[in-house]
Amino acid sequence: MIINNITMSIMYFIPEIFLFIMSMVILLSGIFQISKNYIFHLTLISIISALIMSYNYQVSDSLILFGSSIIKNSTTEFFEYICYIIFLIQIIISKDYLKNRNLLSGEFYSLLILALLGCFIIISSNNLIILFLGIELSSLSLYSLIALNRYSVISSEAAIKYFVLSIIASAIMLFGFSYLYGITNTLVISDIVSFSYSNNSSNLYLLSYVLIFIGIAFKFAVAPFHMWLPDVYEGSPLPVTNFISSIPKIAFFVIVFRFLDDNSIIANENFSKLLLFLGVFSIIVGNLFALVQKKIMRMLAYSGIANSGFIFLAFFSATNHNFSVAGFYVLSYSITIVSAISIITFLSSQKFDLVYINDFKGFSAKSGYLSFLIMITLLSTAGIPLTIGFYAKYLVLDALVNKDLVFVAVIVVLMTVIGLYYYLRVIWFMFFETNYNSLLNISGKFSIFVLSIIPALILIIFLLPDNILKYIFYILT
Amino acid sequence: MITITHYLVFSALLFCISVAGIFINRRNILLLLMSIELMLLSINTNFIIFSHYSNDITGQVFVFFILAVAAAESAIGLAIIVSLFRLKNSLDIDTISNLKG
Numbered sequence: 001m002i003i004n005n006i007t008m009s010i011m012y013f014i015p016e017i018f019l020f021i022m023s024m025v026i027l028l029s030g031i032f033q034i035s036k037n038y039i040f041h042l043t044l045i046s047i048i049s050a051l052i053m054s055y056n057y058q059v060s061d062s063l064i065l066f067g068s069s070i071i072k073n074s075t076t077e078f079f080e081y082i083c084y085i086i087f088l089i090q091i092i093i094s095k096d097y098l099k100n101r102n103l104l105s106g107e108f109y110s111l112l113i114l115a116l117l118g119c120f121i122i123i124s125s126n127n128l129i130i131l132f133l134g135i136e137l138s139s140l141s142l143y144s145l146i147a148l149n150r151y152s153v154i155s156s157e158a159a160i161k162y163f164v165l166s167i168i169a170s171a172i173m174l175f176g177f178s179y180l181y182g183i184t185n186t187l188v189i190s191d192i193v194s195f196s197y198s199n200n201s202s203n204l205y206l207l208s209y210v211l212i213f214i215g216i217a218f219k220f221a222v223a224p225f226h227m228w229l230p231d232v233y234e235g236s237p238l239p240v241t242n243f244i245s246s247i248p249k250i251a252f253f254v255i256v257f258r259f260l261d262d263n264s265i266i267a268n269e270n271f272s273k274l275l276l277f278l279g280v281f282s283i284i285v286g287n288l289f290a291l292v293q294k295k296i297m298r299m300l301a302y303s304g305i306a307n308s309g310f311i312f313l314a315f316f317s318a319t320n321h322n323f324s325v326a327g328f329y330v331l332s333y334s335i336t337i338v339s340a341i342s343i344i345t346f347l348s349s350q351k352f353d354l355v356y357i358n359d360f361k362g363f364s365a366k367s368g369y370l371s372f373l374i375m376i377t378l379l380s381t382a383g384i385p386l387t388i389g390f391y392a393k394y395l396v397l398d399a400l401v402n403k404d405l406v407f408v409a410v411i412v413v414l415m416t417v418i419g420l421y422y423y424l425r426v427i428w429f430m431f432f433e434t435n436y437n438s439l440l441n442i443s444g445k446f447s448i449f450v451l452s453i454i455p456a457l458i459l460i461i462f463l464l465p466d467n468i469l470k471y472i473f474y475i476l477t
Numbered sequence: 478m479i480t481i482t483h484y485l486v487f488s489a490l491l492f493c494i495s496v497a498g499i500f501i502n503r504r505n506i507l508l509l510l511m512s513i514e515l516m517l518l519s520i521n522t523n524f525i526i527f528s529h530y531s532n533d534i535t536g537q538v539f540v541f542f543i544l545a546v547a548a549a550e551s552a553i554g555l556a557i558i559v560s561l562f563r564l565k566n567s568l569d570i571d572t573i574s575n576l577k578g
Contacts, residue, residue: 129539136546140553147557156561157573163554164509168499171516174543175492178520178536182527187535231576 002064009065012072015054016120022046023113030106040095043109047091051084068188069127076124078475079254082331083123083247086338087116092450093342094239096349096441101149103237108148115141115243119251128177128187131255132170135219138251139166142244146236158235165218165228173215179208189258196264209265210274219252220308221301222278223285233301238345241297245304245341246334249311253330256315257323257476266320275316276408282309283412287419296357299422300340303381306419307333310396313412317399324473325395331472332380332392332461339377339454343370346447352439360429362436369452370442371430376455382423383416388461395469484526491519506561506568510554517547 003009010017026042029035035042054077062073091112098104118138125131143166147159181187183204184195196205214225221229233241260266286306293299311333314326347370348354364371380389393416400409461468498512521540528536558568565572 129542132539133542133546136550140549143553143557147560150560151564153564154575156557156564157575159557160506160554160561160573161576163557164499164513167513167550168496168516171492171513171520174517174520175523177539178523178527181524181536181539182531185527185531185533187539235576 001061002068004067006066009070012057012059012063012065013070014057015050016117018053019046019050019113019117019120022050023110023117026113027106027110030110036106039106039109040091040104043091043113044088046113047084047088051081051088054080054084064126068190069130070124071126071190072124075254075257075475079123079250080120082334083116083119083250086246086250086334087243089338089342089450089453090239090242093447094242094345094349096444096447097238097345100349100351101237103149108145111141111145111148112239112243114138115145116247119247122251123254125255126189126258128181128189128192131189132174132177134251135170135173138248139170142166142240145240145243146232149237152235154235155237158232161228161235162232169215169218169225172218173212176208176211176215179204179211183208193259193261193263206265206268206271209259209271212259213256213274216252216256217278217312219248220311221305222308222312223282223305226282226285226305226308229305230298230301233297233304234295238297238341238348242338242341242345245300246338249308249334250330253311253326257327260315260318261323261476262320266318272316275312276405279309279312279316280408280411282306282312283415287415290419290422293422294357295355296344296360296426297355299357299426300337300381303419303422304337306415307337307381310393310412313400314396317396317403321477322473323476324469325399327472327476328465328469329392329396332388332458335454336377336380336389336458339451339458340374340381342454343374343377343451346444346451347440347442349444350439350441352437352441354440357426357429359437359440360426361433363430363440365434366436366438366440367442370448373452373455374430375427376458378423378426380458382420384420386459386462388458388465391462391465481526481530484522488519488522488526491522492516495519503570506558506570506573509570510551510558513554514547514551517543 026039026046029042030039058077059072062071064071091109095104098108115138118134118141121134121137122131125134143159143163146162147156149155180192183202184192186192218225232244236244265271283306286302286304286309290299290302290306293302311326311329314329318326344354376387380387383389383393397409397412400412495512495515498515499509502508502512521543524536524540528534561573562568
C-alpha cells in the first residue's frame with residue numbers, strides 16, 4: 001500500500017519522531033541541576049516507550065510512506081525490535097561504567113539515541129537520499145561519541161581514524177549511487193532493483209553495485225577494508241564499541257537484503273566472485289591476526305572481521321528470496337558479540353579497565369558463574385556445538401558445499417579451527433590459572449541477571465534452530 | 478564539443494585525485510579534510526551532470542543534501558582535530574600511532 005499523504009505517513013513514523021524528540025529532551029535535561037541525575041532513567045523510559053509505540057503501530061502488510069521514500073513492513077519491524085532489545089541491554093549494563101568515568105551526561109545518551117535512530121532510518125529507507133542521510137546520521141553521532149572522552153589520546157586517535165575511513169566508505173558508496181542514478185534516472189531503491197531485469201542493464205550497473213558493496217564492506221569491516229576496526233574497538237569507550245559492533249551490522253544487513261533481493265545481479269558471475277573473495281580473504285586475515293593479539297578488544301575485533309567474512313559468504317550463497325542464512329548469521333553474531341562486550345563492560349565498570357587478555361587469569365576462582373557466561377559466548381563466536389554460533393556457521397558451510405565449492409569450505413573450516421586457539425586461550429586462562437586479578441568488578445545482581453539473558457538464548461536457540469530459521473525466512477519474503 | 482563522457486571522466490579524475498590525496502598525504506591532517514571535501518564535490522558534479530542530461534530534478538536535490546552533510550562532517554572533523562591537537566600539540570599524521578598491533 002502506498003501512502004503519499006504526509007499526515008497519514010507521519011502516523012506510521014511516530015516511534016522514530018518520538019526518539020528524535022526524546023534525544024533533544026535528554027540533551028537539554030543534562031544541563032539542569034534538577035534533572036541531571038535522571039538522564040539514565042529518562043533514556044530507559046524513552047526507549048521502552050518507543051518500543052511499545054512501534055509495537056502498537058504494527059503494520060499487517062507492506063507500507064510505503066512519504067512518496068516512496070520510507071518502507072515499513074514485517075522485515076523492518078522485526079529488525080527494529082532486535083535493535084531495541086540489544087540497545088536496552090547495552091545501556092543497562094553500561095551505566096556504572098559511564099558513571100565511574102564521568103561520561104554519564106546528556107550528550108552521551110542523546111548522541112547514542114541519534115545513532116540508533118540513524119540505524120532505524122537505514123533499515124526502513126527506500127530512497128537513496130534517505131539511505132545516505134541515515135548512514136550519515138548514525139556515523140556522525142558515532143564519531144562524536146568515540147571522541148567524547150576528550151582527555152584520552154587513544155579515543156581522539158580512534159575517532160580521527162574512524163572519521164576518515166568512514167567518510168571514504170560513504171563517498172565510494174555515493175559514487176556508486178551517482179552512477180545508479182545516471183543509469184536508472186530514479187532514486188527509489190525498489191525501482192533500481194527491478195531495473196536489473198530490463199534490457200538496458202549494463203556493465204555500468206555492475207560497476208555501481210561493486211562501488212556500493214565496497215562501501216558496505218568498509219562498514220562491515222571486511223578485509224581488505226578492515227584497518228579501522230581494531231583501532232576503533234580499542235580506542236573508544238566500551239559502551240560505544242558495544243554499539244558499533246552490533247546495531248550498524250544489522251542495519252547494513254537489511255540494506256544489502258534490499259539491494260540484492262529480487263535482483264538479477266545476484267546471478268552475475270563476476271559480482272558473486274567479488275563477494276566470495278571478500279568473504280574468504282576476511283576469514284583468513286581475521287583469524288590469523290587474532291592469534292597474536294594481547295588485548296582482549298583487539299582480539300574481539302579481529303574475530304569480528306572473520307565473522308564479517310562469514311556474513312559475506314552467506315551473501316554469496318544467497319539466492320533470490322532466500323536470505324535466511326545471512327539473516328540468521330547476522331542475528332546470531334550480533335547477539336553473541338553484544339553479550340561478550342557487555343560482560344567486559346560489566347567487569348571493568350569500576351575504575352579498573354580490563355584491557356589485556358592476561359587479566360582473565362584465574363577469573364573462575366573469583367566468579368564461577370560469570371566465567372561460565374564468558375565461556376558460552378566465546379564458544380558461540382568460535383562456533384562450537386551446543387551454541388547458536390555453531391548452527392550459523394554450519395548453515396553457511398552447507399550452502400557453500402551445495403554450490404560445489406568444497407575447496408573453499410575446507411579452507412574456511414581450517415581457518416576456524418586455527419581460530420579456536422585464541423578463544424580457548426581465554427577459557428584456559430580463566431579456569432586453569434591461579435592468582436586472579438582482584439580489581440575486576442563482579443557485584444550487581446540485576447546486571448548479572450541481564451547479562452545471563454543472551455547466553456541463555458544462545459543455548460536455547462541451538463535446541464530449536466529450525467523454527468527460528470523458518471521465522472527469519474518468513475520475515476524476509 | 479563537450480559531451481557527457483567528458484564530464485564523467487572529469488569527475489572520475491577528481492575523485493581519483495582526492496582518494497590519492499588521502500592515501501599519499503603523510504604530513505598534515507587538515508589536508509585530509511580538504512581531500513574529503515574534494516571527494517564529495519566530485520560526486521556532486523556527477524549528480525548534476527546526470528540530472529542535467531536526463532531532465533530530472535531529483536539529482537540536484539541530492540546535491541543539496543550532500544553539501545549539507547559535507548558541512549556537518551567538516552564541523553565534526555575539525556572538532557576532533559582540535560581535541561587531538563590539544564593532547565598532542567601536533568597535526569602530523571606520523572605522530573598518530575598510539576594504536577597499533
